[in-house]
Amino acid sequence: MENVTIIEHPLVQHKISMLRDKRTGTNEFRTLIEEIATLMGYEALRDLPLEEVEVETPIETCMTPVIAGKKLAVVPILRAGLGMVNGILALVPTAKVGHIGLYRDEKTHQPHEYFCKLPDPIEQRTIVVTDPMLATGGSAVAAIDFIKQHGGKHIKFMCVIAAPEGLERLRKAHPDVQIYVGHLDRQLNEKAYICPGLGDAGDRIFGTK
Numbered sequence: 001m002e003n004v005t006i007i008e009h010p011l012v013q014h015k016i017s018m019l020r021d022k023r024t025g026t027n028e029f030r031t032l033i034e035e036i037a038t039l040m041g042y043e044a045l046r047d048l049p050l051e052e053v054e055v056e057t058p059i060e061t062c063m064t065p066v067i068a069g070k071k072l073a074v075v076p077i078l079r080a081g082l083g084m085v086n087g088i089l090a091l092v093p094t095a096k097v098g099h100i101g102l103y104r105d106e107k108t109h110q111p112h113e114y115f116c117k118l119p120d121p122i123e124q125r126t127i128v129v130t131d132p133m134l135a136t137g138g139s140a141v142a143a144i145d146f147i148k149q150h151g152g153k154h155i156k157f158m159c160v161i162a163a164p165e166g167l168e169r170l171r172k173a174h175p176d177v178q179i180y181v182g183h184l185d186r187q188l189n190e191k192a193y194i195c196p197g198l199g200d201a202g203d204r205i206f207g208t209k
């Protein structure tokens, strides 16, 4: 699976275990999601382009690399993907933020769009789509379809937990997208929830039911 990176770092695994615990409350859950996004972002952004600039050190003048331009866009899938945005902005504060609103129908499990606003122009940007949960893959595939329809080309997808079914579907639909996964779980249940998973990520981040 060359376009999939499972983040095996112990800090990420430890924090995911804390997320799974049903006793973890909203405040702690939100903080953990943000911290995991920062740790995963460090890995996912390792190929950001650099350019050389001149800097005067206390000793001499040298050419030294900095991130080239302001080329990053973070695009959370609402609502739960929002929880990961600040974790990535902690690494790249100048990134632009787009939003795609999707909810999954409880019965059909199909994604429905209710909002889309992307930074313009999108073509030259590296776009990091965030959503903690990749279950059937329907929402991630639909969000990336939208971004491509708007001209997005260089797309990465970052999720905290994936089900094998969703990962396979996303890879097939968008083989050009680099996928970063915190943990690959066992399977979906009959309600298309990830097992063992962590429940409904959006509800746990925002304290809704």
Ligand SMILES: O=P(O)(O)OC[C@H]1O[C@H](OP(=O)(O)OP(=O)(O)O)[C@H](O)[C@@H]1O
Residues within 6 Å of the ligand: 077, 078, 079, 080, 081, 102, 103, 104, 105, 109, 111, 131, 132, 133, 134, 135, 136, 137, 138, 139, 140, 166, 192, 200, 201, 202, 203
């Ligand atoms: O892979 P899928 O089967 O499409 O499921 C994953 C989607 O379901 C959840 O969102 P939800 O519909 O619960 O919306 P919310 O974030 O507003 O809670 C989750 O945050 C993903 O967006």
Ligand SMILES: O=c1cc[nH]c(=O)[nH]1
Residues within 6 Å of the ligand: 080, 133, 135, 192, 193, 194, 195, 197, 198, 199, 200, 201, 202
């Ligand atoms: O397990 C799941 C599946 C979809 N969305 C969630 O928030 N959790």
Ligand SMILES: [Mg+2]
Residues within 6 Å of the ligand: 080, 200, 201, 202, 203
């Ligand atoms: Mg939800």
